[in-house]
Amino acid sequence: MRLLNPGPVTLTPTVRDALAAPDLCHREVEFFDLQDTLRDGLAAVYDLDTAVWAPIVLSGSGTAAVEAMMASMPGDGARVLVIENGVYGERMTHMAAVHGIDHETLSLAWGEAIDPVILAERLAGADFTHVAVVHHETTTGRLNDLDAIAAVCADADVALLVDAVSSFGAEAIAFGPAVAAVAATANKCLHGAPGAAFVLARRSALTAAKTRALYLDLVSYCDKQDERGTPFTPAIPAFHALAAALAEHASAGGWRARRAYYRALAQRVADGLAELGIQAMLSTQQSSCVLRAYRLPAGVSYHELHDHLKAAGFVIYAGQGGLTDEIFRISTMGDLHDGDVDELIARIAEITAP
Ligand SMILES: *Cc1c(COP(=O)(O)O)cnc(C)c1O
Numbered sequence: 001m002r003l004l005n006p007g008p009v010t011l012t013p014t015v016r017d018a019l020a021a022p023d024l025c026h027r028e029v030e031f032f033d034l035q036d037t038l039r040d041g042l043a044a045v046y047d048l049d050t051a052v053w054a055p056i057v058l059s060g061s062g063t064a065a066v067e068a069m070m071a072s073m074p075g076d077g078a079r080v081l082v083i084e085n086g087v088y089g090e091r092m093t094h095m096a097a098v099h100g101i102d103h104e105t106l107s108l109a110w111g112e113a114i115d116p117v118i119l120a121e122r123l124a125g126a127d128f129t130h131v132a133v134v135h136h137e138t139t140t141g142r143l144n145d146l147d148a149i150a151a152v153c154a155d156a157d158v159a160l161l162v163d164a165v166s167s168f169g170a171e172a173i174a175f176g177p178a179v180a181a182v183a184a185t186a187n188k189c190l191h192g193a194p195g196a197a198f199v200l201a202r203r204s205a206l207t208a209a210k211t212r213a214l215y216l217d218l219v220s221y222c223d224k225q226d227e228r229g230t231p232f233t234p235a236i237p238a239f240h241a242l243a244a245a246l247a248e249h250a251s252a253g254g255w256r257a258r259r260a261y262y263r264a265l266a267q268r269v270a271d272g273l274a275e276l277g278i279q280a281m282l283s284t285q286q287s288s289c290v291l292r293a294y295r296l297p298a299g300v301s302y303h304e305l306h307d308h309l310k311a312a313g314f315v316i317y318a319g320q321g322g323l324t325d326e327i328f329r330i331s332t333m334g335d336l337h338d339g340d341v342d343e344l345i346a347r348i349a350e351i352t353a354p
Contacts, residue, residue: 001310001313001314001315002313002314002315002334002336002340002344003315003331003334004314004315004316004317004330004331004332004336004344005315005316005317005329005331006138006166006188006290006291006317006329006331006333007062007165007166007185007187007188007194007331007333008187008193008194009187009188009191009331009333009334009335010334010335010336011191011193011241011334011335012191012245012248012335014244014248015191015192015193015241015244015245015248016193016241017244018237018240018241018243018244018245019193019237019238019240019241020237021237021240024236026230026233026234026236031230031234031236032228032229034236034239034240034243035057035225035228035230035234035239036228037243037246038055038057038196038198038239038242038243038246039055039056039057039225040055041242041243041246041247041250042055042057042198042200042246043055043200044246044250045168045169045190045246045249045250045254045255046173046175046200046255048175048200051203052202052203052204053175053200053201053202053203054200054201054202054203054206054222054225054226055198055199055200056068056198056199056200056201056218056221056222056225057196057197057198057221057225057234057239058196058197058198058199058216058221059195059196059197059232059233059234059235059238060195060197060235061185061187061194061195061197062163062165062166062183062184062185062187062188062197063091064197064216065165065183065184065185065197065198065199066088066091066092066095066163066165066183067095067213067216068183068199068213068216068217068218068221069161069163069181069183069199069201069218070092070095070096070099070101070132070161071095071099071101071212071213071216071217071218072206072209072210072211072212072213072216072217072218072219073130073159073161073180073181073201073205073206073208073209073218074096074101074129074130074161074210075129075208075209075210076210077129078101078102078129078130078210079102079103079104079126079127079128079129079130080096080101080102080103080104080128080129080130080131080132080161081103081104081105081106081122081123081126081128081130081131081132081158082096082103082104082105082106082131082132082133083105083106083108083114083119083131083132083133083134083144083149084105084106084107084108085108085109085110085111085112085113085114085134085137085139085140085142085144086110086111086134086137086138086139086140086142087110087137087138087139087320087321088134088137088138088139088163088165089132089133089134089137089163092132092134092161092163093105096132099212099213100212101212104128106118106119106122110137110139110140110321110322110323111137111139111140111142111281111282111293113142113144113145113286114133114144114145114148114149116145116148116149116151116152119131119149119152120152120155120156123152123153123156123158124156128156128158129158129159130158130159130160130161130180131149131153131158131159131160131161132160132161132162132163133146133149133160133161133162133163134162134163134165135162135163135164135166135167135168135171135173136164136166136167136171136288136290136291138165138166138290138291138329139320139321139323140281140282140293140323141281141282141287141288141290141291141292141293141329142282142286142287142288143167143171143286143287143288143289146162146172146173146174147174147176150174150176150178150179151176151178153178154176154177154178158178159178159179159180159205160178160179160180161180161181161183162179162181162182162183163183164182164183164184165183165184165185165188165197166188166189166288166290166291167184167189167288167290168182168184168185168188168189168190169184169188169189169190169249169255169258170189170255170258170259170262170288170289170290170333171189171255171259171288171289171290172255172259173255175200179202180201180202180205181199181200181201181202181205181218182199182200183197183198183199184197184198184199184200185197185198186198186238186241186242186245188290188333189255189258189262189290189333190242190245190246190249191245191248191249191333191334191335192238192241192242192244192245192246193237193238193241193242193245194238195235195237195238196234196235196238196239196241196242199218201218201222206218206219206222215232259289262289262290262332262333263289265332265336265337265338265341266287266289266290266291266292266330266332267284268338268341268342269292269330269332269341269344269345270284270292272341272342272344272345272348273294273345273348275345276297276345276348276349276352277297277352278294278295278297278348278352279294279295280292280293280294280295281293281294281295281327290331290332290333291329291330291331291332291333292329292330293319293323293327293328293329294327294328294329294330295326295327296325296326296327296328297352300351300352301325302318302319302324302325302328304351305328305348305351306318306328308347308350308351309344309347309348312343312347314340314343314344314347316328316329316330317329317330317331330344
């Protein structure tokens, strides 16, 4: 099965084999070496200095990393402005509410662009300490303009918390002065297996963190991991897979090469679908390299399209919420190649042909 859903991704044979690495105990040196390899490899993806940025590895899905970031980074007296333009921004608002964090939202329609001027106006004269934003809103495929948002936050002296779950490893992420933490996962653009997630937290911002949860307390993970330890039993097979995936990512040329590869595949999909009269929801300029949303062709329901493609060995992804009857989504993360795209388009042509 070829997975065109936005994670988990189709694994390379090397990463899949790593899942079956020898058993080991998480209180032994072999595990600490593995954990250190991951921490160094994650920081290296964006050339970060681990004296400034703490790579903190967690067991869980991407949501665990985002929630650990949201529950830990805002200190006492923090006030968070959560930007919403899709499901994942709204999920961060839920997290702030669940953890009793003082917050407001800047709510936009799903897929709408975040206007930096409106953000600046919202921050001016207000007492927000943090802004939380999703980098790539997987709901629609929109790549939010992190640089513009970070610049507004830097001007307003507000710390930025970033959900980069579906962009880390394939899009540009500037870890500039406003950025306090970035959360992401193993099984999207890095091509690891589900079960490992991580946060890169600015060490100077971690000192102001607050404990609101036991299992999702970033500071306790960071302290233990800095001493080559771990508070709980980690998802060791997923850690092995992530180590293999990071090695493949680096040797293939890092995030820039992955972005170029994804862009070419996504364009191949868009061009093939355009020939069938299927239009993308957002322009190429507005979209990530990772995933694009397309309008369902007239007279074809999502379920028909899905089931037809599944029978041919492809899993596509539905729209969420109000978009379920309007769009479908194609992610080109994972071990996918031009031939897969060509076969996909040929299969879609079978049910859209007049
Ligand atoms: C996939 C995703 C998540 C987390 O999803 P999990 O199912 O918990 O891995 C969070 N944010 C974004 C933007 C995502 O694409």
